Amino acid sequence: MGADSRHLRTELSIREQLAALCSRDVDWQRGFLPAADDDVRPAAVLILFGVLDEAPARDSSGPVPADLDVLLQRRSATLRSHPGQISFPGGRLEPHDEDAIAAALREAREETGLDPAGVDVIGTLPEVPLAVSNHTVTPVLGWWRHPSRVAAVDHAETVDVFRVPVADLLDPANRVTSVRRYGSRTFRAPAFTLAQSDTLLWGFTGMVLSRLFDELGWTNPWNTARELTV
DSSP, X not given: OOHHHHHHXXXXXXXXXXXXXXXXXXXXXXXXXXXXXXXOEEEEEEEEEEEOTTSOSSOOSSSSOTTEEEEEEEXXXXXXXXXXXXXXXXXXXXXXXXXXXXXHHHHXXXXXXXXXXXXXXXXXXXXXXXXXXXXXXXXXXXXXXXOOOOOOSOTTTEEEEEEEEHHHHXXXXXXXXXXXXXXXXEEEEEEEEETTTTEEEOHHHHHHHHHHHHHHTOOOOOOTTOEEEO
């Protein structure tokens, strides 16, 4: 099977599943701490799926095709909020943003240099509380119809941009439970190990991806007792 037909099959299948998810109500309260009631700030992230050209020309034995990928970035270690963490492109809504979709695409362009004209927006998911920085975040699901070159634009904010095969994230060998201690309190949450960046994908982004995979029916059983302290 040629690369073009392979890519088309991946796109049609994944877009249908993502569109169906956008039509459902996702209750994010499970596992997410609510943001404070006062001065909650709206934000948006772009969860951008696409097809990796260099993926092997074979069928994946897992729940997704081997060539499906998602765009991620590493935040600068000098940032006050979520320093050094792996994240989706995104940020706070600005007064000139028309809506969460416009904000997610603007932030993705500013952070990764991608061309928003090549992105098809599939839809949005319900807001997710981000208690640590007192935001409510709207996930915007997109499909990279015409991928463009990406790289860290402002190293004061982003130090690396990369595309990760979703099949790698779903591999049980790459799934762990992150353990974070704040004084006498301990928080455990799903996380992922990333070969591309030799680091741990944890926190808000890890929790959103894990829940997204659960909702889509993509998750492979994994050992939740395998823990890593962050």
